[in-house]
Amino acid sequence: MSSVAKRPNGRWRARYRDADGVEHARHFLTRAAARRWLDETTADRLTGRYVHPRAGRITLADYYARFAARQLWQPTTRRAVDHALATCPLGGTELSRLTRADVESWAKAMADAGLAASTVRARVAALRAVLAGAVRDRLIVDNPCAGVRLPRVAARTREAVLPTPEDVERLIAVAERRLAVAIALAAHAGLRLGEIRGLQVGDLDLLAGRLTVRRQVRATAGGGWEATAPKYGSVRTITLPAHLTDRLRRATSSRSPGAWVVGGRDGRPVHPTTLARRWSAAKAAAGLHPGLRLHDLRHFYASFLLAQGVDVLRVQRALGHARASTTLDVYGHVLDHRGHVTDERDPEMVPSFVSGDATGGLQ
Missing domain, CATH: 1.10.150 (DNA polymerase; domain 1)
Incomplete structure (x- = not known):
């Protein structure tokens, strides 16, 4: 029930009762303003946008x-x-x-x-x-943040630093044992650093030549760590090239399923600063660009797949991206560097779902 009535002081009073029978009223200078408020309130109640005045x-x-x-x-x-x-x-x-x-x-x-x-x-x-x-929660009608103009973030440009297959092999050859496994997992399976740290022996099916990314390990405040689902919930199974399967078999022989594939000496996941320190040493020993990051090996992996003609959807799944558009945005530019990844190479370097098994690489 609602009504508009003129008050003795000349102002117009609009009122209505809500679903609980509580009366709400406002006063206006004109009848038109009072009626407009009632009409807007009625429309909000009908469309589900109504907010209780005290909410x-x-x-x-x-x-x-x-x-x-x-x-x-x-x-x-x-x-x-x-x-x-x-x-x-x-x-x-x-x-x-x-x-x-x-x-x-x-x-x-x-x-x-x-x-x-x-x-x-x-x-x-x-x-x-x-x-x-x-x-x-129907506490306010509109979000006051809507339409707020914010400072622009300057686009950060970073020249892609892509290693060649020979660079990757040199890195693996000079790297400390655990770092060598991490390099191989990034360059030939596309794993993120957190996923490498979170990989356990039980995630490997080396007879089938596959691994499953089930978790990532991240640093927490105070120097601790936590295991969580992979970024974007990207649990995925990746078919491995034969040379990576062999390396993982040697690295994990006789180890329990719960052991970390790239573990620290204390039985915990390897600390990222440990890998960073050894990564810098390996780059220097291999004579590579000082700006090369371990994460750039995912660029290497992605560019290799794209250059081999693997469709973007399958590359997206291999990398664990939430959307194919992300794969194009982040990695599409590396096709400009196809010369780094399409030279004649050892067939063993090619993951099975790229060469000879176009359907079996990702599950």
Whole structure:
């Protein structure tokens, strides 16, 4: 039930009762304004956009505590959003009073304080995600972060540093034993560093020449580590070239299924700084470009597959990307370097799903 009536003081009173029978009223200078408010409220109730007038009286900080408690976030995501909201000066503001101007002022203050554009964008994105939850919870009608202009992140250009197959073989030859296995897994199976650290002997099926990526290991605060699902949930099975199967067989002989393929001396996953230190030494010993990263061996792997004519969807699955567009965005440019990967080579270097088994490489 709703109505518009003129008050003795000449103002117009619009009122309605909600589903609980509670009356809500506002006063306006004109009848048209009062009627428009009622019509908009009625439309919101019919379309599911209705928000109770008192719903947004909870502060941002209090709402975030409730919102965060029910999110299925990775620990690193939780820490990042916690930090973003902790630095936000709007925590004591009620949700219903938050405006786009408030968010714009915060973004401007961060930029003026010298924070990187990427940091400003990440923190505002965290607030936007929280307030999107408030919209879904019917606490506010619209997200005040919508339409906020943020500083641009300058495009970072990095010349691709792609090793040749001969470079990779030299690296493996001069590397410490555990690093040699890590190099082979990155260059010939496309594993990320976290996936290499998370690979266990039980993930290998060397009789079939396959490995399954089931987890990654990441560093945590205080120097610890945690095992989580692979990035983007990209659990996948990869068929291995024969030479990599042989290397893994030698490296894991007589070891238990729960042992780390590339483990530390204390029985834990190898520490990334240990690999980094030995990687630098191996590059120097092999006489390679100092800017070459271990992660660039994924570029090597991807460029090799693309140059051999493997379709983008299968390369996406091999690399564990969430979308094929990501594979094109990140690795499409390496086709400009096909000379590094299409020279005559030992057939044993070619993964089985590329040469002779076009259907069996990925599962």
